[in-house]
Amino acid sequence: MKIFDTEGFPNPARVRMALAEKNATEQVEFIPVDVMNGEHRSDPFRAKNPDATVPYAELPCGTCISQCTAITEYIDGAFDGPTLIGQTPKQRAKTHMMNLRAEAGLVDAVGAYFHHATPGLGPDLETDQNAQWGLTKKETAQHTMRYLDSVLAESKYLAGDDFTMADITAFAGLAFADFAKVDIPDDLNHLLSWRETVGKRPSIATG
């Protein structure tokens, strides 16, 4: 499998963490995408990934898969190791629900703030800004942090007792929040303690 991505970016980090959790990093070829020069918006790139985003995966058969959640579905099924999504219908549903809340409410919300209400990736790439939208989404991100804290007051990980894709998404979302200077309120003790625990996992500490 090949992963086309940009190291250090928030969504690429999600897929790299999932691969590391499955001990599969060495089985993947990473191909750098020059997002800062707009490579992801070029016609050859869009032919493989019409979303014009990083990362995307090219499977051994040639099929291209974009969207972190979809790539993680592939990784979780194709490689050995503990599941990142769950075995039972209820576990799978809970993981997908919490993953979506962390994605829409944190990763995407911080992204909307960064790309719309700050200089973002610079004027050549941020051609369609909407500052009002970005500021609304900054509020969403901080509201989501408080919600995630309330979940973690009751459970070890976001979808229950086991570490899942939802934790990966939220962890990457908090890193993106730091980068974009969206403050994490310092009274969110459960969230901050969970972050410290997750940060010590081999998939992250050595990543």
Place this chain on the structure above:
Amino acid sequence: MKIFDTEGFPNPARVRMALAEKNATEQVEFIPVDVMNGEHRSDPFRAKNPDATVPYAELPCGTCISQCTAITEYIDGAFDGPTLIGQTPKQRAKTHMMNLRAEAGLVDAVGAYFHHATPGLGPDLETDQNAQWGLTKKETAQHTMRYLDSVLAESKYLAGDDFTMADITAFAGLAFADFAKVDIPDDLNHLLSWRETVGKRPSIATG
């Protein structure tokens, strides 16, 4: 299982179609939510579904699951019948990818237009409008329609030869587009022909 929803709304339609495809409609109790009077934003509702959206499912064990994709994961695993998501890692990844494209690019994009750039559900509920954002997302929706047409030029359904959750999401998205008066360009022959085929499925024609 109980489904808390509002009949006729776009996201509730997705879950109702998934249940009908699995022949499971009769096994579910539907509980109406009075969205027009803001019931979904009340504290008791948010305690069950912090997303403040319809639909959500209450499983027999009491766990509540929101987000159509997560609810469909549960339905697909918990009930018999042909899978709506896929069996292999590649099929599952492709379904989730196409489902996300149809959700973000069509259902959510039409929703952003409807709620932000039209009177939407009225002034009591649309308290945070951003017309510029809504108009941008209308363009996204029409761009997505053209993209889906190009996919359907090459394949019977959106994720390949089999009908999946991605088709349900796109079908509900087009119905929402009609309702919100987002025109479907009439040269999208593959999309229109797929829509006619899907509309004849028992899960929809008798729904």
